[in-house]
Amino acid sequence: MPPRSETSDDDAPIGRRGSYSKGVARRQEILDRALEVFRERGPEGTSLRRVAEEIGVSHGALLHYFSSREQLLLALYEHTEKHRHDLRGHEEMARQGAVGNLVEAAGVNVNLPGFVQLYSTLVAGALEEERTETRDYFIRRFERVREQTADRLRRQQEAGEVRSGLDADKLAALLVAASDGLQTQWLLEPEVDLEGTLGLFTELLRP
Amino acid sequence: MPPRSETSDDDAPIGRRGSYSKGVARRQEILDRALEVFRERGPEGTSLRRVAEEIGVSHGALLHYFSSREQLLLALYEHTEKHRHDLRGHEEMARQGAVGNLVEAAGVNVNLPGFVQLYSTLVAGALEEERTETRDYFIRRFERVREQTADRLRRQQEAGEVRSGLDADKLAALLVAASDGLQTQWLLEPEVDLEGTLGLFTELLRP
DNA sequence: GTCTATACTCGGATAGAC
DNA sequence: GTCTATCCGAGTATAGAC
Structure with a gap:
């Protein structure tokens, strides 16, 4: 896209x-x-x-x-994301749990602070105007990431790895939100333990 | 400040x-x-x-x-935050649980989308340069909010309202992060159930 | 469609008047 | 300390040449 x-x-x-x-x-x-x-x-x-x-x-x-500086930065973001995606093992990625996947992604990002910052800038820009390409892009992106995360969660619920009785869609939104928010805090204060804190969800979701 | x-x-x-x-x-x-x-x-x-x-x-x-447009926006933010703070009942606020407090704050924010957007803009700006007043401001702010949240959590753990064995400081960072991240998603897609999703933590933290 | 030229407003820095 | 005047480079919009 x-x-x-x-x-x-x-x-x-x-x-x-x-x-x-x-x-x-x-x-x-x-x-x-x-x-x-x-x-x-x-x-x-x-x-x-x-x-x-x-x-x-x-x-x-x-x-x-x-057509704008933002568009150029978005192209830069997409390119970097592809590269970042290549840094992760595709095989293992597929059969990972929701939390593990986010933790691992965060682990990769720890070595790419510029990427996280660019993400934050673009998202903030997307919030500022009503109908822009950037906004559409991130709306779609959030939808996609949440959906993938929800699927993983449902699979894990069926497998008994994650406690059931919780709305997987809402839970997915919560996980993605926590991941984003934590990376913001981490950029401001690098002593924040990105992976460890996000990993708390492993315990919280245990059946 | x-x-x-x-x-x-x-x-x-x-x-x-x-x-x-x-x-x-x-x-x-x-x-x-x-x-x-x-x-x-x-x-x-x-x-x-x-x-x-x-x-x-x-x-x-x-x-x-x-001294800059950002400074003026920060002053606007602080002023709005004070007003927002007044909208909440101070008495009940004090003896609220960590999750309840965040959920209620989110509930107030639902009626102030401009405020949430301003917050997001300022935070993104804070990430972009190294040593700015805005950055210091939000570093301090995150520290303060996390500390308050951690205190609530500890109190609730002692009272048996929240499951123990979890690092209250890390947990606080996670709660605050989730709250911030969810509000971003909500700004992009208003159908996101801000309070309901954040409220999942109530169940996740039950002993 | 590809690109040049131009003009407009913007945030910010500077120098200096008072 | 308070403020005016001026200048710079930025992002963006437009008209039109090719």
Whole structure:
């Protein structure tokens, strides 16, 4: 679900007339260069105009492909998330419990404070205006994460690993909320024990 | 702990030479007018310059009393928090359990979405720079709220209302985190049941 | 569709008048 | 200490060239 607005099907490298539209490739190219700049200097303090200059396009041209600074940061977020996702073992991930999954994700994030901060900035931005792409993106994201977590919980309830009689959907929202909130506290005070505190849920949910 | 930088003791209305320094009064006057503007138009989209013009001071003068837009928003937040605090019954509040207290606070916030959003904006801003007043403010705030919550929890553990064997400090951090995170989700999707979901902790913590 | 040029408002810093 | 004047770079919107 990339932030590019329309171009929703451009997949056949051969045969389809036009194949990749040149614009998408150009956009990708610009994004790649921009990611490099962010990697070196970090997103904070790196203005749109600075990035544009550094990667050799005009300020206006950059804005042509990313309609706002927020959009560019969202693209950066998505890219980092993919990388972060790769850091985790996919096989084990699948059959993990809800709490274990969140704890492990938090463990990965501990090494990526910049990522957590970017997340927080984008979410706060999403709350500030009514109908933006960023807002839609995070609404969908929360829905997805809650749903996955609820599924895990239900499976664990059936397996007797988690106490039953609790609304799995509400519980999932609570777990995700706690995870997000804790990471905020952790960014402000690194001595907060992210994984240990989140792990309390293991005991709280024991049947 | 108001955001005014130095002037830390100006309390005696009589006898002390100079009594209130004129600057403090002026600052308060400007703040009051600014609060009015925010009440009418909301903080988002209300620029420093617009506020200044509307209350009849220059852009520079406003910046003289509030060294940044963030400082002004923080003052707005503190003022609203005081008002919000008044909405809650102080007597009952004191002898409430940890979960009940958070649930009730959330219940008040449900009628003040702008306040929750402002909180989220300020917290995100606090995460973005290293040594700012806003950051210090929220570090202290989280410490205070966690401590209060932990105290309640300990009292409840001794009274047998909350299951023991759980680290009250960690548990407090978890409760506060869940409360914050849920309010974020609620701002994005109002159908999220803020009080009900947070109330799950009542069952989770039962001995 | 791709991009340049321009203009507007914004937050913030500075220098200096009073 | 209080405030005006000015300047800077930022994000964004628009018109229009190609």
